[in-house]
Amino acid sequence: MTEPSDITRALRAGIGTDTSAGAVIPPIHLSTTYTFAGFNEPRAHDYARATNPTRELLADAIVTLEGGAGGIVCASGMGAITTVLLAMLKVGDSIAIPHDCYGGSWRLFHRMAERGNFTVHTIDFTDTETACESIRRLAPTVVWLETPSNPLLRITDLEPIIATSQEVGAKTVVDNTFLTPVLQRPLAMGADIVVHSTTKYLNGHSDVIGGAVVARRAEDAELCDFWAKTAGTMGTAFDSWLVLRGMRTLPVRMRAHEAGASAVAAALREHPAVRTVHYPGLPDHPGHEIAARQQGGFGGMVSFELFGEAEVRAFIDGLQCFSLAESLGGTESLVSHPVTMTHASMSPEALAKAGLSGGLLRLSVGLEDPADLIADLQAGLERVTGL
Ligand SMILES: Cc1ncc(COP(=O)(O)O)c(C=O)c1O
Known part of the structure; x- marks a missing residue:
């Protein structure tokens, strides 16, 4: 038989490997400490902040999916991002970040910069030519991408941005939370590091806060592992076990999320109460061609704009199939208002620069029947029209 694919190997991580009882599903190792075989004879594991068999099983599965040389599992997506910053940047260094990155990342980068940890440069990476010029001029230590x-x-065109970053010796880090390795593999495009909030699609059931880092080179993975152990940002065994369970259905879920999101985006754009729909799968989305080339699919997230906050309120009050909540990537559909929720920590100037208005709504399209989701959204838009 030919070698199984990365997806098959990741989905079968640890299956049938238990030697104590022959369990098909690998057990959880909750113990914080491990016996030494004898005096000065440590075994593979000694203390669970440093290593844990369940956490390592999950790390290996994510590394396999991303095609990396090594990786670590962290306590949250922000824990993963913090670990990468600790590993890659020292005082005097600089980081180039997208002007519209996740609000929590934005806050971390800026608060650390204010304390003198490093300098932050904000770049619009969707304008490839200007972004490449900025990278050449600024020569940052790290280029942070989220697409x-x-x-x-x-959408950021990863290959030219990564190639230009390599020219100036910058490490590239891609936050791959939105697409997962099923739909986008940045390391194969030359990125050095991928980070995830496993809280989202990788776990997929909205019951774990977790994160992960995967590196293309073993030495970068080892450096991140050192900082995760040293700073204590690693994930717990129980959460790792749950994420591993969730990941076993990842490819099927991603396809269903995408089918639902495409149907929702198409329906939204038909309605006069909707000003704009943002979904890379729509042929007139500015990043559509790049997305079609560099991604294996368009994902399950859709955002759209109503004409103002009064419309947003009328739309949200009365939704049946979308819960008003932060986060994304679970089986359930969610709606969020970025300006007052996920991106509330951004300054008004930064919101304006990133193009985030009070009429913007973001949908995480879940696995419910797309016909029900569309009917719910259309009822909301009728409330807006009736204002
Ligand atoms: C793209 C992205 N990266 C990172 C994070 C942070 O992840 P966590 O909430 O697991 O710390 C989030 C959270 O929403 C996110 O959307």
Whole structure:
């Protein structure tokens, strides 16, 4: 038989490997400490902040999916991002970030910069030519990318940005939370590091806060592992076990999320109460061609704009199949208002620069029947029309 694919190997991570009882599903190792075989004879594991068999099983599965040389599992997406910053940047260094990155990342980058940890440069990476010029001029230590961006789903053309970053010796980090390795594999495009909030699609059931880092080179993975152990940003065994369970259905879920999101985006754009729909799968989305080339699908996130906050209120009050909540990537559909929720920590100037208006709504399209989701959205839009 030919070698199984990365997806098959990741989905079968740990299956049938238990030697104590022959369990098909690998057990959870909750113990914080491990016996030494004898005096000065440590085994593979000694203390669970440093290593844990369940966490390593999940890390290996994510590394396999992303095609990396090594990786670590963290306590949250922000824990993963913090670990990468600790590993890659020292005082005097600089980081180039997207002007519309996830609000929590934006806050971390800026608060650390204010304390003198490093300098932040904000770049619009969707304008490839200007972004490459800025990278050449600024020569940052790290280039941080997030594509599709949150919440406007703007697309960054990864290959030229990564190639230019390599020219100036910058490390590239891609936040791959929105697409997962099923739909986008940045390391194969030359990125150095991928980070995830596993809280989202990788776990997929909205019951774990978690994160992960995967590196293309073993030495970068080892450096991140060192900082995760040292700073204590690693994930717990129980959460790792749950994420591993969730990931076993990842490819099927991603296809269903995408089918629902495409149908929702197409329906939204038909309605006069909707000003704009942002979904990379729509042929007139500015990043559509790049997305079609560099992604294996368009994902499950859709955002759209109503004409103002009064419309937003009328639309949200009365939704049946979308819960008003932060986060994304679960089986259930969610709606969020980025300006007052996920991106509330951004300054008004930064919101304006990123193009985030009070009429913007973001949908995480779940696995419910798309016909029900569309009917619910259309009822909301009728409330808006009746204002
Ligand atoms: C793109 C992206 N990256 C990182 C994070 C942070 O992840 P966590 O909430 O697991 O810390 C989020 C959270 O929403 C996100 O959307």
